[in-house]
Every structure is written in structure tokens, then in C-alpha cells.
Amino acid sequence: MLRNPSFDIGMHFPNKSQFKEAVIHYSCKLGRKFWFKKNDKNRVRAACEEGCPFVIYASRIDESPTLVIKTMNLEHDCSVDQKLFWMNSTFMAQKYSNELRADPDWSVKGFTAAIQRDFGLEPSSKQIYRARKKACTLNKCDFVDQFHKLHDYCEELKKANPGSTVMLKTKMDGDQRRFHRLYICLDACKRGFIEGCRPLIGMDEAFIKGPHPGQLLAAVGSDGNNGMFPIAYAIVEIENKETWVWFIQHLIRDLRIENGHAYAFI
Numbered sequence: 001m002l003r004n005p006s007f008d009i010g011m012h013f014p015n016k017s018q019f020k021e022a023v024i025h026y027s028c029k030l031g032r033k034f035w036f037k038k039n040d041k042n043r044v045r046a047a048c049e050e051g052c053p054f055v056i057y058a059s060r061i062d063e064s065p066t067l068v069i070k071t072m073n074l075e076h077d078c079s080v081d082q083k084l085f086w087m088n089s090t091f092m093a094q095k096y097s098n099e100l101r102a103d104p105d106w107s108v109k110g111f112t113a114a115i116q117r118d119f120g121l122e123p124s125s126k127q128i129y130r131a132r133k134k135a136c137t138l139n140k141c142d143f144v145d146q147f148h149k150l151h152d153y154c155e156e157l158k159k160a161n162p163g164s165t166v167m168l169k170t171k172m173d174g175d176q177r178r179f180h181r182l183y184i185c186l187d188a189c190k191r192g193f194i195e196g197c198r199p200l201i202g203m204d205e206a207f208i209k210g211p212h213p214g215q216l217l218a219a220v221g222s223d224g225n226n227g228m229f230p231i232a233y234a235i236v237e238i239e240n241k242e243t244w245v246w247f248i249q250h251l252i253r254d255l256r257i258e259n260g261h262a263y264a265f266i
Contacts, residue, residue, distance in 0.1 A: 007056060007072055015065040016044055019058050024086045025095075028119055031080040052078040080120075087119065089127050093134035100135040104209065108132075147179050147212075154182075163187030165232075165254050179212075183247065185232035185254045193231050194255060197221040199263045201231065201251075205239050215239045217247045231255070 007026070013019040020036070023046045027034045034054060038045035041060070044067065048054035056072040096114065100106055108128050115123055123131075154166045167183040200222050208214040215236050221229040232251055236243040257263060 007069060007074065009069055009072065011069045012061075013058065013067045016041075016067055019044055019067045020046075023056060024091065028087050028091065028121075030076070031120060032076050032078065034086075048076060049078055052076055054078075087121055087123070089130035089134055092123065092127065092131035093138060096131070097135045097138050100132065101139045104136070106132075150179060150182070157184070157186075161186050161188065163190070165190070165250065167250060181234060181236050181243070181246070183232065183234040183250050185250070189229070189231050190254050193221045193229060197223050197229050200266070201263060202228075202266050203244075203248075208235065215243070217243065219247075219251050 043059040169181040
């Protein structure tokens, strides 16, 4: 969603949805009413209430889905409205989906404060709860789409970083293949540790929160300046003996560790 939309005659939009989204966001930012007076596949015209000069009109370029602004008057002589038709739970969910993805436990108070800060409006608690629910649905769908791209991501990593180890493990869930584990050790990190770091390896883990929780396992070294040097990491379902063994076996193979007594693990 556009953060601070502005308009000019001749401005292009990829499609009708993008144009309408920008107009809705712009009007919510100003706290002004408007309606789409003409809205078909070839043109969109947004105007304010009768007597107010605000209008913005865009139409398609030939057979392309692209819309271009032909005429506009962004002046309003109507009053600010604290209860905008377009400032609904769907708009809020789309606008703040990234914030709710980063902090799924974002409080109702914090959500309300953000809307007051950005738009000068105070939504009802019911709107906030509906927006949170819709944003959660949007983010879950987005996460699923990203998982579908994991195989291509792994192949691109190996293509861009020859010599890297990228292990994507899946398992069957009924008739569908599901993500299980992922191990990554980039070639530059592998060689950098072997050639320039002390034989000291730190192991750590962290929780992964969100719609698809799991555990992050990581191995880091110590460089000549006592700085942390990333070696490898893995995404696993839980932290237990089996997942640590799986991670360490890959790590030992990548670092060509034959004599474990020569290394210190912490």
C-alpha cells in the first residue's frame, strides 16, 4: 500500500486497483469523503459530495490495463469527517499488515495509536479487532506463498554462491509436500571460517514466532578481531537432540572437521 500518495496530471498507474487504492489512501489521510462516481473497466472518476470541487479522473491507455490521470482538482471545501466510509477494517488490515506481521501481539492500544498518528482518526475497538483478524489472514496467505517459492530460492542461492550447501528437507502431509527443515552454509562463510578463524564454534538457537513457528539453529565463529563470524544456520521444527545432530552433521561435513578434539564448541 502506498504510504504517502500524491497526484499529477499524466501520472500512470499499473492498473485500476492501484489507482483506487491510492485515491482511498489519499482521502483517508486528509479525512475527507469521496465516492467513485464512474468505475468501469476503462475509466475511474472519484468525486466528493455535491458542491465540493474535489475530483480526480483517470482512464485506460488503449488496450493496456495502465491508467493515466487526465483531470483533477484536489481542493476540498467540505469539512473533515471523523467517520470515513473507506476507513474500514479492510483498509486498516492492508495498511498495517507489515506491522502486524512483525509483531503479532501488537496491542489494540498500540494499533489505535498508530491510526490516530497517521490519520488523526479514532477507530472503534470493534474495527481494530476485525482489522487484526483480516491482517492475520492476509499474512498467513502471504507466508504460504513464500513457502512455495523456497525451492527456487534455494536454487538461486546455489547458483549465485557456487560451493554453498543448501539443504531443503520436506515431508509429506497427506497428499501435500510440506516444509520440514532448511540448512544453509554459504561458501564464503565456509571458506572464511576455515582459512581465517580460530577453531572455536559457538552454537545457539532462537524461537521463530508467527503463523508458522519453529526454531533457528546457528553456528558462529570468532575472527581475528574477536568479532562474530557467521558460519551456518538452519530452520527446524523444534529444538531437540535429533535436530541438533542433523545440524551438526551438516556443519562437520562443510567444515571438514575430522578431529573434533581440535575444536572448541560452546
